[in-house]
Amino acid sequence: MPATVRPATLADAPAITELLNAVDLIEIGRPETDLHTVEADLKHPEADLERDSWLAFESDRLVAYGLLWDESGGERIDVDHYVLPDHQEAGFAVLGLMEARALEKARDNGADRAVVHLHLNVRPTTDLARLRDRGWQDVRRYHVLRRPLDPAADVSPALPDGVRIRPCAGEDDRRLVHRLYQTTFARHFDFQPRAYEAWLADIDADGLDWSLVWIAATDDLGDAGFLMSRNDREAMGWIRSIGVVPEARGRGLGGLLLRQAFGAFAALGRDTVGLGVDTSNATGAPELYRRHGMTVHYAVDTWETVLG
Known part of the structure; x- marks a missing residue:
């Protein structure tokens, strides 16, 4: 039937x-x-x-x-x-x-x-x-990574001189995170530019705890990176996206933002945190995550077909 x-x-x-x-x-x-x-x-x-x-x-x-x-x-x-x-x-x-x-x-x-x-x-x-x-053919691979959390070891990081990390506090900060997202992901595979209101819908902003979104700044560059996470997944805390502007890469901001998220999730009682990464990412993200103890949970392929 x-x-x-x-x-x-x-x-x-x-x-x-x-x-x-x-x-x-x-x-x-x-x-x-x-x-x-x-x-x-x-x-x-x-x-x-x-x-x-x-x-x-x-x-x-x-x-x-x-x-x-x-x-x-x-x-x-x-x-x-x-x-x-x-x-x-x-x-x-x-x-x-x-x-x-x-x-x-x-x-x-x-x-x-x-x-x-x-x-x-x-x-x-x-x-x-x-x-x-x-x-159809497979054209790209992603890994979903995860890491166990230890409330005694995973705490907010000490910040070097000239670096600040703050939570996303209001509408101006939300718009800033949107701009940072559009800038830092612009060259990523499958990235599609999105206006602010559309982006809010994409990330389910109404269900997002914005205190778990952080902005990193340096004295010389100003606001230069962000990490967006959410605590509404039953399986684990989730880092949705992390980005650092090109001119600030290599200065440890990504690692500081990760450790900030690890500490926050551990303080909330989470025992695991996860995220997804393009295995062909050219910014060094897979190696960054490996250095911070994240391992492969499972893999996902992007499949493509051209019709017309």
């Missing part, structure tokens, strides 16, 4: 979370998806759920989920796709609908093709041979 496919609604968030955690359990050994994360995706102001989300059911059981979004306003389109391993027909039915919508979306943007990206665990529930047969 073919799957029944329909758009998602916010009311489907618990069922989607259950599906994603079932996939997590298979791929990484434990569930790590939180309901509020799924809800944030579904509530994003740019999300057109009627046209850009898909749920596939077999005998009333949710077996596949897809979500499409467009941050580029051009040819680059992103999709999320999850499927239970024994329901590949339903999963690829959803993927086919996503591909068709991605091309339509890119053409609506004035592009003549769609360059579509999808992130998958390196050992996913999706049939990779079948994915390759559809013209």
Whole structure:
């Protein structure tokens, strides 16, 4: 019996979370998806759920989920796709609908093709041979890293002369973090420039504890780096992003910001902290994280297809 496919609604968030955690359990050994994360995706102001989300059911059981979004306003389109391993027909039915919508979306943007990206665990529930047969290829690898925390050893770092770290205190600081983010990530793979309000939606700013966002400054350069973290993941404290402007790199600001986050999470009673990193990052970030005791939890590949 073919799957029944329909758009998602916010009311489907618990069922989607259950599906994603079932996939997590298979791929990484434990569930790590939180309901509020799924809800944030579904509530994003740019999300057109009627046209850009898909749920596939077999005998009333949710077996596949897809979500499409467009941050580029051009040819680059992103999709999320999850499927239970024994329901590949339903999963690829959803993927086919996503591909068709991605091309339509890119053409609506004035592009003549769609360059579509999808992130998958390196050992996913999706049939990779079948994915390759559809013209997809893996183009980039990311690692999710984690580190245990020790409240006795992980404390806020002593700062060298001429360096200051402060929490993000208000609207002016939030706009500053946005500018630093846009500057420090501008040359990263898959970076899409985002205006301030769109960026706030991307990071689920309403659910963010801004006291866990820090800005680093030096006497000679002024505000030169930031670290954004969040404490609303059940599995671990999470460092969402860290950036230092090019002219300040090599001066230890990244390590100081990391240790600031480690100390804060340890003080909050967290026993683990994690983050994600592009393994081909040219700024030295993977080595920085290794030196600070972070090890690989699991790996994710970016898959790409070009449609048109």
